[in-house]
Amino acid sequence: MKKHIAVVSGDGIGPDIVREALKVLFAVGAKFGHTFTTSSYLAGGAALDAVGIPLPEETLDGCRNSDSVLLGAVGGPKWDTLASNLRPEKALLGLRGGLGLFCNLRPAILYKQLSDACPLKAEIIGEGLDLMVVRELTGGIYFGERGRTDDAAFDTMAYTVGEIERIVRKAFEIAQKRSKRLCSVDKANILNTSQLWREVVKRVQGDYPDVEVSHLYVDNAAMQLVRNPRQFDVIVTENMFGDILSDEASQITGSIGMLPSASLREDSYGMYEPIHGSAPDIAGKDLANPIATILSVAMMLRYSFGLQAEADCIESAVSKVLDNGYRTADIHTPGMKKIGTNDMGSLIAQSL
Amino acid sequence: MKKHIAVVSGDGIGPDIVREALKVLFAVGAKFGHTFTTSSYLAGGAALDAVGIPLPEETLDGCRNSDSVLLGAVGGPKWDTLASNLRPEKALLGLRGGLGLFCNLRPAILYKQLSDACPLKAEIIGEGLDLMVVRELTGGIYFGERGRTDDAAFDTMAYTVGEIERIVRKAFEIAQKRSKRLCSVDKANILNTSQLWREVVKRVQGDYPDVEVSHLYVDNAAMQLVRNPRQFDVIVTENMFGDILSDEASQITGSIGMLPSASLREDSYGMYEPIHGSAPDIAGKDLANPIATILSVAMMLRYSFGLQAEADCIESAVSKVLDNGYRTADIHTPGMKKIGTNDMGSLIAQSL
Ligand SMILES: CC(C)[C@H](C(=O)O)[C@@H](O)C(=O)O
Numbered sequence A, B: 001m002k003k004h005i006a007v008v009s010g011d012g013i014g015p016d017i018v019r020e021a022l023k024v025l026f027a028v029g030a031k032f033g034h035t036f037t038t039s040s041y042l043a044g045g046a047a048l049d050a051v052g053i054p055l056p057e058e059t060l061d062g063c064r065n066s067d068s069v070l071l072g073a074v075g076g077p078k079w080d081t082l083a084s085n086l087r088p089e090k091a092l093l094g095l096r097g098g099l100g101l102f103c104n105l106r107p108a109i110l111y112k113q114l115s116d117a118c119p120l121k122a123e124i125i126g127e128g129l130d131l132m133v134v135r136e137l138t139g140g141i142y143f144g145e146r147g148r149t150d151d152a153a154f155d156t157m158a159y160t161v162g163e164i165e166r167i168v169r170k171a172f173e174i175a176q177k178r179s180k181r182l183c184s185v186d187k188a189n190i191l192n193t194s195q196l197w198r199e200v201v202k203r204v205q206g207d208y209p210d211v212e213v214s215h216l217y218v219d220n221a222a223m224q225l226v227r228n229p230r231q232f233d234v235i236v237t238e239n240m241f242g243d244i245l246s247d248e249a250s251q252i253t254g255s256i257g258m259l260p261s262a263s264l265r266e267d268s269y270g271m272y273e274p275i276h277g278s279a280p281d282i283a284g285k286d287l288a289n290p291i292a293t294i295l296s297v298a299m300m301l302r303y304s305f306g307l308q309a310e311a312d313c314i315e316s317a318v319s320k321v322l323d324n325g326y327r328t329a330d331i332h333t334p335g336m337k338k339i340g341t342n343d344m345g346s347l348i349a350q351s352l
């Protein structure tokens, strides 16, 4: 198989972790006989510094003309005081919207090797955690009409049936491949958009009779995630609720430096990135944990290229290296072997 | 002191827990020589059943003409299929909006007697948890313009400077009386309303130079509450973020049956209610935990009537009864004495 990947390293530790992820990508390509080629593009602070805007047209075009996108991280305090249309986050929104990536998959997995880092009591996490948050990514209050005067401001959360239906169907399909349980989260006791959301879930449900559906209000979901996260398997929700709940879910795993994400279009095209931020304080110091980005490559192989064995191979390699006691600083505990970004990437590539 | 209190028992366990809270209110009145009188009003499902609307004008008027309001709980599955303008929740919004209760105080306290119920590891909760979420309650997406067609829906999150400033000032005043640390939560990297919010916090901050201010994005706040809740003392945020984060915060204490809340106007007038729901499955069975409602009475005495000693007296009585090993079913653990709603109220009243 031949695939061309747009690489957007971004800011802070972005270049550090993407470098290691590409090491693993090329190693898996060599092992399985695939040819992966890449082109690099600027976005976020890096683009602001170079060309004065967070998302150059060239980057968007380059991504569009590739088979998928690997993103590091964007943003940092250096650009936080810029006008809002020049903030690095605009690059993220521009990529999501511009590439039509409406389906954001955020697995929250507790790595058994890191269970000490889980903030929840052992009796709550039991055998472990493995849930999937499916977040709508190109609608809602992130993309609605907005306005500002000196004295007031507004943002609009808007959804059409079509926007809701396509993400809900994706979630049902994912639930079918997992435990066949889907929890839809909304605020239907208050919001019109949530009432519409719930109506769509109830209608679409008819096409997936094997999937058991539940509905939770977002405030209750935020509680249940802490109280008993194991009740969840797949959660589907709108953009902003998904932003909040997926971060909460990843935190309860305690494995935040380990968690990848995928942002998908209707077809198999997607953008893949770690869920953690750009951590500018440790950029370039060989301190960052590249595992979330490496696992993002595994997601890319699985979701965009249909390469299951190759994806499994990366995930097993990560497990093996953790089993052997290697840890980057962020996940290091007494008795484990502390290594840098570079060595972690190399060890995983060698363990494939 | 003479005070007249509007009592809205509401639905489910509402009447059970309000009855016990009034027992304690009258006992504290007798002990300290105050005269508390009450009038009862219908709201929520109880009002729907009786008069066909969730919030009769008479209830709103009765509340307006009282010195404060004690609310039990509203809602339940029985009324969940009604049109949205007839939902019991409309009563809550109608009371909040109609009475101008823009300032919602939601303490999240870990009761040391219940620390086993806390879902977080002992090393995270350390000496305990005691934080205060200050939630804007009459603005934002709960009250903004909204619309619906067959194919689409929208909700509007809107804020004026005045709406933000008054809640932010309340939060600063509360922080001054506590640890002098205030964390403002927003989504200023995306929302116009959040950018305005942050501007107001930064300006108003000048009037409270003794308070140390931090800002967090809501997704990060949802994570930090799980990772290290002890970093927080007072959190201030807009209506919907406050809904989500205050529920998450109360869950991490594990003491949800114990937590009261206050909803205040600019003056000392307020509405007081437990944060838990109406639990219709256990209504009328002498199973509900009345402590959150009893502690809501303590908040009323403190915030609306300035009766500090009386409020402290209720809180100590609750502690004493817990120390003596009495528990309602929801907080019962092996070795403790299980008692009903009625006995719990009586024991607390006797311990004043
Ligand atoms: C950086 C920010 C705009 C972004 C979001 O809110 O979507 C981030 O929190 C995320 O979840 O990817």
Ligand SMILES: CC(C)[C@H](C(=O)O)[C@@H](O)C(=O)O
Pocket: A189, A190, A219, B089, B092, B243
């Ligand atoms: C019942 C619901 C409308 C309400 C809210 O969202 O405000 C509740 O969750 C609360 O927090 O008091």
